Amino acid sequence: MSFFARSVPRARRCGLPVAQRGLKRSSRIRVTLLADVPRVGAAGAEVLVDRAHMRHELFPKRQAEYVIAYRGPLDRTRREAEAAAEAETASRAQADAQQRTHSLALRNQEALGRIVALEPLVFERKVVPSEHSAGAPGGAQAIYGSLTRADVARELAEKHGISVDKEALGMAEDKIKSTGDYVCTVKLMYAGQAALRVRVVPAADEA
Incomplete structure (x- = not known):
């Protein structure tokens, strides 16, 4: 067996610990509160909470939702589409209100x-x-x-x-x-x- 063949497994075994070093997963996660939660925050606030608390308490009770991290152009496009839809809904509501006012005046x-x-x-x-x-x-x-x-x-x-x-x-x-x-x-x-x-x-x- 050549020196190169004997060295590859050793390099593979030594490389894994190095690659995983410092990648300890955080125990806290960012969420958006859907309701007022005592000692956590008010509805609409974006806060950090314990992962287990979110998984077993807040999320099942619909008190919070996960914050979706930015994932590049596709995520930006989705957010822009949501903003455009919200603006269209608000514009339609305003037009409906104006129509009701006009009808009442007549x-x-x-x-x-x-x-x-x-x-x-x-x-x-x-x-x-x-x-x-x-x-x-x-x-x-x-x-x-x-x-x-x-x-x-x-x-x-x-x-x-x-x-x-x-x-x-x-x-x-x-x-x-x-x-x-x-x-x-x-x-x-x-x-x-x-x-x-x-x-x-x-x-x-x-x-």
């Missing part, structure tokens, strides 16, 4: 136009006998109960098919408590405001 403008064209809304109420209605202004008569914004909104919806939240109605007083003519203010988002005339009259059996 509906509210139409509603205000119909309200302006309405005749006064007439409400019949039972009146308090004259000797007990000293609190009513002028020739008005005090009524039992009152007329509220909810009553006006209900009348608009049921009699005229105009849906308005009671919070959009403004009255000089919170409640109307006597007969007479009144003006309510209707304010609708993206459309402005309009005057709505309201009339309270004695019930038919008392007129």
Whole structure:
């Protein structure tokens, strides 16, 4: 056997320990937290944790995900594609929001136009006998109960098919408590405001 043949196995045996020297695997790994974890970090944070803790605790409970190391052009392309997809989603969401706002503005403008064209809304109420209605202004008569914004909104919806939240109605007083003519203010988002005339009259059996 030649000297060269005897030397090759020895070189192979000696080379392995040298190549593996200093390659001890780290016990910690970088992860991204998907939820707040006490004594580890807040959701979204990128932290170092023990490999075993990640493998047996955080990952099975979906509290964290592994951080994928950069692997060159392919990884960069993937990240760029993800960023482009996120930007497209955000742009689409913004466009949808603008479309909803535009649609709401058109509906509210139409509603205000119909309200302006309405005749006064007439409400019949039972009146308090004259000797007990000293609190009513002028020739008005005090009524039992009152007329509220909810009553006006209900009348608009049921009699005229105009849906308005009671919070959009403004009255000089919170409640109307006597007969007479009144003006309510209707304010609708993206459309402005309009005057709505309201009339309270004695019930038919008392007129």
